[in-house]
Amino acid sequence: MWQKHGLIYTGSKAQCPVVSVNDNYWRIYFTDRDHYNQNFANYLDVEKANPTRYLYRKERLLSAGKVGSCDSAGVMPTAFHGNYLYYIGWTLRQDVPYFNYTCIAQKIGESYVKLGPILSPTLLDPGYSGTLGIYKIGSNLVGYYLSCIDWLPDENNKLQPSYDIKIATSIDGAAWSKLGKTAIPLKIDEAGISSATVIRHKKLYHMWFSVRGSRNFRTDKNQAYKIRHATSKDGYNWTRDENHAILPELEFEQIMCAYPNVIKYQDKLHMFYNGDGFGQTGIAYATMELKNLC
Numbered sequence: 537m538w539q540k541h542g543l544i545y546t547g548s549k550a551q552c553p554v555v556s557v558n559d560n561y562w563r564i565y566f567t568d569r570d571h572y573n574q575n576f577a578n579y580l581d582v583e584k585a586n587p588t589r590y591l592y593r594k595e596r597l598l599s600a601g602k603v604g605s606c607d608s609a610g611v612m613p614t615a616f617h618g619n620y621l622y623y624i625g626w627t628l629r630q631d632v633p634y635f636n637y638t639c640i641a642q643k644i645g646e647s648y649v650k651l652g653p654i655l656s657p658t659l660l661d662p663g664y665s666g667t668l669g670i671y672k673i674g675s676n677l678v679g680y681y682l683s684c685i686d687w688l689p690d691e692n693n694k695l696q697p698s699y700d701i702k703i704a705t706s707i708d709g710a711a712w713s714k715l716g717k718t719a720i721p722l723k724i725d726e727a728g729i730s731s732a733t734v735i736r737h738k739k740l741y742h743m744w745f746s747v748r749g750s751r752n753f754r755t756d757k758n759q760a761y762k763i764r765h766a767t768s769k770d771g772y773n774w775t776r777d778e779n780h781a782i783l784p785e786l787e788f789e790q791i792m793c794a795y796p797n798v799i800k801y802q803d804k805l806h807m808f809y810n811g812d813g814f815g816q817t818g819i820a821y822a823t824m825e826l827k828n829l830c
Contacts, residue, residue, distance in 0.1 A: 537780055537829075538807065538822040543788055544587045545580060551815030552667065552731065552795045553808040556616050560584075561591055562799075564808060565613035565621070566819060574600045575610030575626060585801060587808075587821055598623060598641060598648055606637045606653045614731075615668045617677065617709045619643040622668050625653060632687050632695050638665040640710060651710070655681055660716040661702060667795075669732040670709075671741070673771045679704040679712060680719050680732035680743070688727060691751045698727045701745060703772060719774050720745060720766060728753070728761075731795040734771070735805065737829050741768040744780070744796040744807070754791075757784055761794035763809060779830065782809060788817040805829065 551567040564580045564587070577598040583589040598621075601607040607625030615622040625639040637653035655665035666682035683702040687695040701720040706712045720729050720743070727750035734743045743766045749759035763782035766774045782793045789811030796809045805824040811817045 538782055538824050540782075540786060540820070540822045542786065542820065543811075543818045544582070544808075544821045546818035549813075549815050550578075550819045551575075551810060552612055552614060552797075553810070553819045554613050554615060554797050555799050555806075555808055557584075557799055557801065562587060564819065565597075565616070567610075567612040567815070568595075569610070575612050576600065577611050577613045577623060579613075585804075585806070587806075598650070601625070601650065606639060607650070609634065611639075614638070614666070615670045615679075617670050620709050621648050622654070622670070624666050632697075636664045636666045636684075638668050638681055654710065654712045655679075655704060655714065658714055660714050663699070664697070666699065667731045669734055669743075671734040671736070671771065675707065677706040677709055678771055679706065680734065682730045682732075683718075688750045690753075696727070696750065696753075698722070698750065699729060701729050701732050717772065719743075719772070720776070725749060730761075731797070733796050733798045735798055735800045737800070737826060739769075741771045742766075742780075742798075742829065743768070743774060744782075744798055746794045746796065748792075748794075757791050760784070760792035761814075763793045763796045780824070782807065782822060784811070786811070786820075788812060789820065793820075800826070803827070 554565045556563040561581045581592040598611045609626040612624040621641045625637040638655035641648040663684035669680045684697045684699045686698040690696045704712045704714045728748045732745045746761045748761045753759045765780040766776045768774045807822045
């Protein structure tokens, strides 16, 4: 059902694209990585419904924080709402390779000022938090966030995180409450679900997300990220199906398709996502006619 249009941006690692629809353009936030292996945030302004036409590029919108901070090892944009940009703050640890926090920055003028973490470990959910997708339902903002629930050895006996998608809510976008509710649980053969993105069409909520296995997920097509789909009548209780997936098939996505971000514009859905190397090949683009969404 999705029509793939290939890569719209190459030239650097462009991980986790997140798109903001503005009056005259689309702004694509994404993550790059420097020679210190630290993530930093860029954005690319493109023409509406024609993202191959670039209008403006901004580098290092956000960078790693100071030693001891919640983002000392890098930042990764993951969502936006109003004047808030949400990002993943990366830190390094000795017991496990890293630990993340979902954080928030506020737009002041043309810059963003970091405010700090919004989804930290709690009694309900003691692991780290990561990617966040936001959708307004009634008077609440509903956040679908990556929740780390375990660490598992990979094919090289190195620990890798295992995570599902859980739900948090907010009234103002700054203060969030975890519900202790899982939106998309892991199946037996899965070890990671990330990058939930939600739209509503004909009284039904649709979610796309990435799913991977626990071993060889960087190199094995059967274990690497694939983009899957789920639906919900209320936005809180979700059912997976086999519809509207994005699977590896093109030259730049022979192993994986990951980190979907879907927007609804006019009579189409527009998906931005990554292929092989978790964004190493660039940002890809696909569209679907709304009439084909079931």
